[in-house]
Amino acid sequence: MKNLFFENIEKNLLVPAYFLAFWLNVQRLLVSETALKFLNVTAKILFAYYGIRFLTNFVTPLVEHGLGKRNTFNQKQTATVIKILLQILIWALTLTILLDNLGIRVSALVTGFGIGGVAIALASQSILGDLFSYFIIFFDRPFELGDYIVVGEFRGTVENIGIKTTRLRSLDGEELVFSNTDLTGSRVRNYKRMNLRRVVFRLNLPYQTPLAKLQEIPRLLETIIREQQQASFDRAHFAELGASTLIFEVVYYVLSNDYNRYMDIQQAINFRIKAEFAQRNIELAYPAQTIFLQKENTHGC
Known part of the structure; x- marks a missing residue:
């Protein structure tokens, strides 16, 4: 200098x-x-x-x-x-x-x-508005090239940030074009900057499951999740008596913003749950409806 x-x-x-x-x-x-x-x-x-x-x-x-x-x-x-x-x-x-x-x-x-x-x-109000919005994006940096963002009902990876428009590439391969003014005036969710991914899933068990086996399930689910790398267990509870099933709710965190890594971990957890439940003769509920019929006595006393 x-x-x-x-x-x-x-x-x-x-x-x-x-x-x-x-x-x-x-x-x-x-x-x-x-x-x-x-x-x-x-x-x-x-x-x-x-x-x-x-x-x-x-x-x-x-x-x-x-x-x-x-x-x-x-x-x-x-x-x-x-x-x-x-x-x-x-x-x-x-x-x-x-x-x-x-x-x-x-x-x-x-x-x-x-x-x-x-x-x-x-x-040229629209053009100048997009130009000023471009500088807002540049200095504030809500997202950058390569970030995966969600704007309203649209989502995709940022490919280009121009003076007037910003272009995303959706998962389906189509190009999404937004004016910079629309982006600065919208709520933008940036998944690239997500350090932790909170995952919640539920398991449905039939009402016929014995109480002793129900009491084993929270500890079993905790053990399965703690075995996974880049996964942090939070809780597992018998959460609800459903209309036709017993509902367990499980919460854990994926220590990565990579969606594919999250799916790999969830898949491994699902395989382990299926194997452990089969070994302990614990059945998962499937959509069903039980109808009880009571025969009325038509003969008088």
């Missing part, structure tokens, strides 16, 4: 310095007023031009250096947009100051540009 700073000074400030020395020496000479006015105008224009170059070349490395530390999405695209906006701002401010120093009334000019800017802003 230091080398770039000194190189910038050498490229953009030496010429104004030489011209300043020339201008100071000319002031001591007997020259006409017209020549002095010409030199004054030339000096102001020259200083304004090289001042713009100096500020632009000074700001550009700072932007690139700052974005380089973030290691975020679309780094080149974001840096380009920010640099263009800063250059427009520097040129606008410098030209305004230059025109004012040249004796041109800039108040009417600024008012005209302001009215024109309002008209342009109203005409």
Whole structure:
């Protein structure tokens, strides 16, 4: 950074310095007023031009250096947009100051540009809204490239974050396109940043299951879950007397945000439950309905 700073000074400030020395020496000479006015105008224009170059070349490395530390999405695209906006701002401010120093009334000019800017802003309200939303996403970082997010009823992996739209790839393979304004105004669930996945599942057993076997089941389920890697047991309870079955509720945590890893663990748990229940002659309930018929005595006493 230091080398770039000194190189910038050498490229953009030496010429104004030489011209300043020339201008100071000319002031001591007997020259006409017209020549002095010409030199004054030339000096102001020259200083304004090289001042713009100096500020632009000074700001550009700072932007690139700052974005380089973030290691975020679309780094080149974001840096380009920010640099263009800063250059427009520097040129606008410098030209305004230059025109004012040249004796041109800039108040009417600024008012005209302001009215024109309002008209342009109203005409391109949607585009500007998406642009500002892009910077909100960039600085706030609710999601990044490769994150799996859910927006309303839509879900998918973030493939591209553009200046106007963000594109997701759904599990079915289709491309989902959202405007940046819609994303910043919606509730976004980011599964990539989920450190723990809470899993709840239930087991249904028939009412004919003996009490002694029911009392074994919570400890058995705890043992099965603790055997799994990246799984943390929370609880297992005889939770409810259902309409036709006895219901056990089991809760555990998967110590990973990988959905495939969660399914592997759940599959292993299901296999172990099936094997252990078969070994202990514990049956799982299946959808059924038992009807009890009572025969009425039609004969009188």
